[in-house]
Amino acid sequence: MSTKTYKKFENAGSGDLPDKMTVYQDCMNTFNESPVNPKRCRVLISRLLRLLSNGVAFPENEATALFFSISKLFQHQNDALRQAVYLAIKELSGMSEDVLMATSSIMKDVQNGSDLVKPNAIRALTYVLDESTAFSAERLLKSAVVSKHPSISSAALCTSYNLLPISEVTIKRFANEAQEGISDLKQFPSIPYDEHSLLVGEFYPNSTYMAQYHAIGLIYQLKKNDKMAILKLASQLANSNTLKNQLAKVQVVKLIDDLLARDPQLYRQFEEILLSWLTNKHEAVQIEVAKVISTFSLRNPRLVSPERFSYIVTTLQSLLAVPRVSTRFAVLRILNKIAMVSPEKIAVCNAELETLINDSNRNISTYAITILLKTGNASNIASLISRITRFIHDVSDDFKIIIIDAIRTLSLNFPQEWKSIVKFLIDVLKNSEGGLKFKNTVVEAIIDIVSFIPESKDMILESLCDFIEDCEFNEILVRILHLLGKEGPYTSRPSLYVRHIYNRVVLENSIIRSAAVVALAKFALTKNDPTLKESIVSLLNRIANDQDDEVRDRATIALRLIEFSEDDSTTVATELIEPKYFYDLPSLEAKLNNYLNTNDDSFKTPFDASSVRRFTEDEVKAIELKRKQEQALTGTTEGTSEPGAKKAKSESTTDNKGFAGPSVGEDEQELLNTKYAEKLLAIDQFKEYGKIINSSKPVSLTESEAEFVVNGIKHIFKDNIVFQFNITNTLPNVALDNVSVTCTQEDPEASQLEELFTISIDRLLPTDTGSCYVSFQKNDELVIEGFLNNLLFTTKDVDPNTNEPYEGEEGFQDEYEIDSLYISAGDYVTGSFIGNFDAAFDELPAEEIAVFNIQENLSLQEVIDKLVINSNCLPLNNTQFAPNDSNSHTLKLFGKSVLSGSKVALLIKMIRSSKGIALKVQGKGEDATLCSDLVNGLM
Amino acid sequence: MSLYSVEGILILDSKGERIYGKYYNPPHTHVDETNTLITSNKVQLEFEKQLFKKTYKKNSEIILYENHLILYKEYTDVTLYLIGDDNENELILQAAFDAYKNSLELVLNNGIDKKNIQENYDLVLLTIDELCDNGIILETDPASIASRVTKAPEENITLDLDKGLLGAWGFAKSKFQERLQQGL
Structure with a gap:
């Protein structure tokens, strides 16, 4: 070894990363030396770990060799070296192919090591045990869990937690010991004299009782499927004073949150204790309680009284003034969530929020502003x-x-x-x-x-x-040009925009020129200024000599189309220049994919675009507005706007469940509908019915925990109605044969519907889902009826080995009553957008007024959600949110008939009093029957 | 309600280069292939680069970044980061982060800077290991953490008397030569 390398070795770590091969060679040589030089070994291990931490990887054979030589260092009884050895074992275990050889040395340390290395040894077990060997650590872990030494006990609890996925059974055997860890207040023993010389300094540990936190976490995982056990644990911990650790206390709040998510009624039981924690000395507990109650109350607004809620707001308000940045940050995140749904509740914090606009942490100031914008x-x-x-x-x-x-x-x-x-x-x-x-x-x-x-x-x-x-920015210019082309022709002075657009053609690059050409073409057909057409044609003629292919082509096409549009025989031109409808892109994509994959006759039959759903502009707007209203709810402003990430999505969908009645998962619903429709139309009997005019959302007809979970979908055709029942068999070991549904009209005499046939499901194995269809002939255009439904089936026991019913088993015929299904006027209506509701409302000819009284104890919001679902209309002017501070509200709904496209508008005034909610529905529409049916069938 | 609340711990230098970095995945669970932050070093480096840009000289202490809660503190030429689950209680992560920086301050008694961290890399590793196990917060008291960190072992010169005087002479000679080589 030369002086140079020795020097380098002494100043391990300064400067650049050490060389990978040198480190490997040095390690292999030094670790295998005898006697072991602990100091050099530890320095080398630290250099090795530094390489690993910087992402340098060793091939498997080298990693195995390193692991093997490092495990030789177990022979040396120096605790300072031993700690480093454990670090290396943990890092290398993921790369080395054989890690079991270290197990016995580690277990020896767990049993006989000093208090200093025992926790390290216990925590290393996570890395060397697998499914087949985990049981062998049972006794060791059990005795470590009950150890009086806090570090040893915590280490054992954490290792057990880490091992849960592979050996839950083993760990369950000492659940009782783990539970004791919650109540046991373990103190650090004084550090033995000889250990002091090994340590980096004279530090005296304070007992923070972290083991309580680890124990609660472990116990929760062991018992989480047993609601009663969790309930017992939570109430025990909530009502006693055994918890000293703030993390453990927060954990209890989370336990309660978990319970409330399973059963909101438990809130009564925990309300007092939760509110009392709002003044807990730990800010973490206060924050967690505020978080839990505020999210809970957004989901179950009736269970938390406004007065109670105001306690939380007061606590949050006072926390806004604390110096600690993360506290303010946490408070703002909670306030932001509340503001998305009921901004008026936190308006009292506005003064504090305004001072935070100038906070040095930009996250905080931005949150403050966005909240203020919502409470504004x-x-x-x-x-x-x-x-x-x-x-x-x-x-x-x-x-x-x-x-x-x-x-x-x-x-x-x-x-x-x-x-x-x-x-x-x-x-x-x-x-x-x-x-x-x-x-x-x-x-x-x-x-x-x-x-x-x-x-x-x-x-x-x-x-x-x-x-x-x-x-x-080209991209933005192109978007604006498109917008000008789309909206400009309908303004009062279209010529103004033509000039601006043409300027772009003269001055910009070819991408923008092409976009400008398309925009210009749209002005040729404007009704507001007929003189424009000529000028546009002359402009386009000029552009047709452009040096760029694309621009020239577009200009030429536009000219031809304008020419076409002169003789009114064809609508192709107008359709291309001013499209009146848009394809539903997801279903277009699915259809195209399907077309490409089922290449039967090498594409001789052209793609049939008529089966793809098309939307008119108003429909597109309706869909978009709906999506935006939803976005406002789920809060895309969370997070610093970085693109997507799956996690955000999953979080928002779970969050969503609570708040939003009618608007959940609209996109997925659309896709599902398209899928159902495809399946339905693939059945021969339905082919002659023509196109589906409208499909309802699935209506749940049983409780979600029932033996058979059924939901129903109403498909409306021109002359027919088809009910689709999706049935899930949740019974274990029982198959259902010949499953069908009988639908009886509530009033068979007066019925306008004639049952045609039923398509039953041959066999439903356990956990399978199948669809059964019942078809009707419709005698009137608009049929409104209710149906009593019964599920009919034959049960057969299933052989668990083959997952088929036993041979020769005859089974029992059985019946199961499910909820009624109603065809209401809403099924003939779809939401539509209109810019100016009030004007449109006044213009519609037919009128119908009805008054309802709701006796049930519902909140205004719940009524609104129900109305929106029942009417199938789109809420406008942001009236779908009930004010929390007032007992009256006006809801504006707008929709269109799916049969004729006639418009219908509803203006619903509601007042809440001690007796219930009174509704006055004023409906106006182009079609008098639809309007009156819709109004009268609303509740 | 998971105990795995810490997703990673980082130490970056003043240029945003990694001095220490560890991303946690719950052990014995299937690694989610889409979560490349755990599996791919390249993604990690890019993450660190962007994170550094976001935090360098911004003095924010806590930010939300790509659905992680990030707590950090800048020192003269290094920045300590703690990456947490964005659903975790902010103040719990703050407690963990305080423990992280305060225990490092105790262990590195000359203060937190790049040279000190690199020269006492073993102490930094042990400190972080005592703070967090696979993402579980192990301990939040800085003194308790520091009291479990061993310093590098002394070079122990023990004479084996059984080998007699000649052995002792040989040992002394080799030690002497070693010192000479070092240029002492």
């Missing part, structure tokens, strides 16, 4: 926006995007405030520095406003024209 009301929006205008120019793009998103939601909530919002957005767009992603968000927000607030169109389009004169 019509009167203070303008002033709020002016404050943000000052703020937004000096934060980074990520935060700007979050704020713009919040403003976008705001514009949907307060359409009447569009002027100041649009002014702000345009200002930001023109004057703020920022990247593509940020500017794109702004443009998207603006596009939203244009499409949902028609009054704003002129002002926005004019400002955008100014903006594109000086815009550096």
Whole structure:
């Protein structure tokens, strides 16, 4: 060994990473030396670990060799070396192929090692045990769990926790000992004298009783399937004073949260104790309680009284003033969640929130602003926006995007405030520095406003024209040109935009020129200014000589189409220039995929696009508005806007379950519907019915825990109605044969429906789901009826070995009653969007008024959700959220008949009193029967 | 209600290069292939680069980043990070993070800086190992953590008397030569 390498070895770690091969060779040589040099070994191990930590990987044979030589160091009884050996064993166990050889040495340490290395040894067990050997550690772990030494006990609890996936049975055997770990207050013994010399300094451990936390975590995992056991554990811990550790206390709050998610009624039992923890000395506990109750009350608004809820808000409000950043951060995350659903509840915190706008942590200030934007009301929006205008120019793009998103939601909530919002957005767009992603968000927000607030169109389009004169991003320019082409022809002065668009053709690159050509073409057919057509044609003629292929092509096509449109014989031209409908993209994709995969006649039959669902523009808007309302609920503003990540999605879907009645999982629902429809239309008997006009959402007809879980879907055809029953067999070891459903009309005499046939399910094995269909002939266009349903089937025991019923088994005929299914007027209606509800409402000819009284104890929100589901209409002007501070509300719903496309609008006034809720429904529509059926069948 | 609340621990230098890095996955469970932050070193490095950009000289202490709660503290030429589950109680993670930085302060008695961390890498490793086991917070009291960290063993010079005087002479000679080589 030369002087140089020796030096390098002494200053291990300074400077660059050590060389991988050198470290490997040094390790192999030194570890196998005899006698062992503990100091050098530890330095080498530390260098090895530094390599591993920096992502340097060793091939399996080298890793195994290293692991083997490191396990030789067990012979040396130096605790300082031993600790390092354990670190290395843990890191290498993932790479080395044989780790079992270290097991016996480790177990020896667990039994006979000093208190110093015992915890390290116990925790190393996680890495060397597998399914087949885990049981051998039972006795060791058990005695370590009950050890009086806190570190040893914690180590054993954590190792057991880590081993749960492979040896739950073994660990269950000492569940009682683990449970004792919760109540046992273990103190650190004083450190023996000879150990002091090994340690890095003279530190005296304080008992924090962490073992309580680990023990609760372990016990929960062992008992989590047993609700009663968890309930017992939670009430025991909640009512005693044994818990000293703050993490353990938070854990108990989480336990209660877990219970409340299973059974909301338990809330009564825990309310007092939870509220009393709001003044706990640990902020962590306060935060957790506030988090749990606020999420709970959003899901079960009736169980938490407003007065109780205000305790939480008060606690959160006081926590906003604490110096610790993470506390404020945590509080704001909770407030933000509350603000998404009931902003008025936290309006009392506005003063504190306003001071936080200038917080040095940009996360905090951004949260404060987005919450303020949500709690804001019509009167203070303008002033709020002016404050943000000052703020937004000096934060980074990520935060700007979050704020713009919040403003976008705001514009949907307060359409009447569009002027100041649009002014702000345009200002930001023109004057703020920022990247593509940020500017794109702004443009998207603006596009939203244009499409949902028609009054704003002129002002926005004019400002955008100014903006594109000086815009550096192609993508954004193209989007704006598209928007101008789409909306411009319908404004009062289309010629204004033509000039701006043509300027782009003259000045910009070919991508933008092509987009501009398409936009220009749309102006040729405008009704508002017939003189334009000629000028557009001459402009396009000029562009047709462009140097770029794409631009030329588009201009030529546009010219031809305009020519076509002159002789009115064909609509192709108008359809292409001004499309009236859009394809449902997911189903188009599915159909195309299907077409490509089932290549029967090498594509001789052309693709049939007529079977793909098409939406008119209003429908697209309705869908989008719905999606945006949902987004506002689930809170895409959480997280610093980084793209996607699966986790966010799964979180939002679980969160969603609570808040939103009618709007859950719309997208998935659409897909599911398309799938059902495909399956249905694949059945021969249904082919002659033609296209499905409308399918309802699945209606649950049994409780979700019933032996047979059934849900029903109503498919409406031109002259027929088909019920689809999806039946799941939840019985273990029993198969159901010949499953069918009998549907009896509630009033068979007056029925307008004639049953045609039933398609039954041949066999449902345990856990299988199948669909059974019942078909009817419809004699009237609009049929409204209720059906009593019975499930008919033959049960047969299943041989668990073959998963088939025993041979020769005859089985029992049985019947099972399921809930009634109603065809209501809502099934003939689909939600539709209209920009100006009030004007449209006044214009519709037919009118129907009905009054309902609801005696049940429901909240306004629950009634609204029910109305939206029953009517199948789209709530407009953000009226689908009930105010929490008032007992009256007006809901505006708009829809369209699926049969004729006639419009229908509902204006529902509701007042809540001590006797219940009174509803006055005023319906207006183009079709009098539909309107009256819808109004009268609403509740 | 999992005990696995810490997802990773990092120490980056003033250029955002990794000095120490560990990402946790619950042991004996199937590694989620889509969670490349655990499996791919490349993804980790990119994550660290972006995270560093987000935090460098921002003085925020706690941020939400790609669905992780990140707590951090900047020192003169290093930054300590703790990556947590974004559903975990912020203050619990704060307690873990405080334990992390305070115990390092105790163990590295010359203060937290890059040179000190690199030269006492074994102490840093042991400290973090006593703080967090596979993502479970093991201990939150800095003194308790530090009291379990051993220092590097002394070079123990024991004379084996059984080998007699000649043995002792040989031993002394080799030691002497070693010192000479070091240029003493």
